[in-house]
Amino acid sequence: EDQVTQSPEALRLQEGESSSLNCSYTVSGLRGLFWYRQDPGKGPEFLFTLYSAGEEKEKERLKATLTKKESFLHITAPKPEDSATYLCAVGNTGNQFYFGTGTSLTVIP
Amino acid sequence: KAGVTQTPRYLIKTRGQQVTLSCSPISGHRSVSWYQQTPGQGLQFLFEYFSETQRNKGNFPGRFSGRQFSNSRSEMNVSTLELGDSALYLCASNMGSETQYFGPGTRLLVL
Numbered sequence: 001e002d003q004v005t006q007s008p009e010a011l012r013l014q015e016g017e018s019s020s021l022n023c024s025y026t027v028s029g030l031r032g033l034f035w036y037r038q039d040p041g042k043g044p045e046f047l048f049t050l051y052s053a054g055e056e057k058e059k060e061r062l063k064a065t066l067t068k069k070e071s072f073l074h075i076t077a078p079k080p081e082d083s084a085t086y087l088c089a090v091g092n093t094g095n096q097f098y099f100g101t102g103t104s105l106t107v108i109p
Numbered sequence: 110k111a112g113v114t115q116t117p118r119y120l121i122k123t124r125g126q127q128v129t130l131s132c133s134p135i136s137g138h139r140s141v142s143w144y145q146q147t148p149g150q151g152l153q154f155l156f157e158y159f160s161e162t163q164r165n166k167g168n169f170p171g172r173f174s175g176r177q178f179s180n181s182r183s184e185m186n187v188s189t190l191e192l193g194d195s196a197l198y199l200c201a202s203n204m205g206s207e208t209q210y211f212g213p214g215t216r217l218l219v220l
Contacts, residue, residue, distance in 0.1 A: 034208060043113075043199050043211035044152075087152070089209075096165050097142065097209060101151035 002027045006088050006100035013078055013107050021073040021103045023088030031091040033071050035064050038085045038102070047073075047086075078107045111136065113202050113212035121218045127188040130215045134181050134202030140164075141183040142209060143175060146197040158183055187217075195219045 005024045013019055025033065032051050036044035048057045050066040057064050061082065063074040073086055085102040092098075114133045122128050134141050142165075143155040154167035158177035175185040181202075187194055195218050201209035 032207065036211070041197075041214075041216070043115075043213045046208060046210055049208045089152075091207075094165070095140075095157065095159075097154065099144075099152040099154075 004100035010104045018076045023071040025090045027090045029093030034089045036087040080107045083107045115212040119216045129186045132183045132200030138202035142201045144199045190219045
């Protein structure tokens with residue numbers, strides 16, 4: 001069965017302290033791996049789509065990477081405004097999407 | 110380009126009632142998916158519609174249903190509401206099989 005596991009569940013960082021979030025997945029046929037950011041009470045905001053192992057994408061302080069079994073979201077020198085829940089999802093060849101339960105990130109000034 | 114819109118944003122219902130939620134996708138997007146999000150379960154897939162046809166369905170009881178209109182707008186209905194149906198209901202649209210873009214959600218509280 002296709003599934004996504006994210007770790008850690010929660011992460012507290014000091015401002016400027018870089019770290020990585022992990023997304024492990026099993027999927028029958030990968031169409032894409034997606035990262036989203038979700039603020040409390042709001043819908044997920046799209047960040048990145050990765051399609052194949054070895055691919056990397058960057059946006060400001062965020063960088064997403066993909067292997068055949070997992071993806072990492074690297075956060076470099078985070079700021080308090082980066083505090084949010086980060087969600088990972090996979091889409092399979094059957095046009096189904098599976099989400100992880102997210103990593104709640106808190107960046108302390 | 111306008112994003113995904115959902116109405117209403119907030120709803121309070123009582124057990125046994127039914128509710129209808131609406132979603133307007135991004136212009137040109139033909140696929141609309143619905144998710145239920147609760148603190149304990151995360152995002153749970155309800156169903157997906159593409160060109161007015163249900164293409165995928167999650168593991169939810171028959172009380173949860175949906176439909177899509179010719180203009181790609183979608184509605185979902187929950188009948189005989191239960192306390193456990195309290196959640197944030199999210200709608201997402203995409204072109205067909207790629208990146209999903211989410212709306213702000215409808216917060217449903219069942220008393």
